[in-house]
Amino acid sequence: MEHMKINSKAIEAANKMKEEFGNESEISIDKGxxxxxxxxxxxxxxxxxxxxxxxxxxxxxxxxxQ
Incomplete structure (x- = not known):
């Protein structure tokens, strides 16, 4: 199976979106x-x-x- 290279800007956008949703939901995760x-x-x-x-x-x- 061929590996797809993910656009770094897409990764940045997804991480930003995760952070925004976490903030909106007042979810703060200390992974440690x-x-x-x-x-x-x-x-x-x-x-x-x-x-x-x-x-x-x-x-x-x-x-x-349309």
Whole structure:
């Protein structure tokens, strides 16, 4: 399987979005002091919010093209 190279700007944007959603949700994760299951729980919440937002953006773009 061929490895895809991910654009560094896309990684930066995703990290910024994660940070913004974490701040909006008042989620502050100190990875050093929490077990991985707790970090995963909060990470899943943030990931779900990111997915929802990205779908909304995509839907708006599709509507605008019509």
């Amino acid at each position: 002091n929490l077990p991985s299951r707790i970090i995963g729980f909060y990470g899943g919440t943030i990931g779900g919010q990111m997915t929802k937002k990205l779908v909304e953006i995509g839907e708006r773009q599709l509507i605008d093209k």
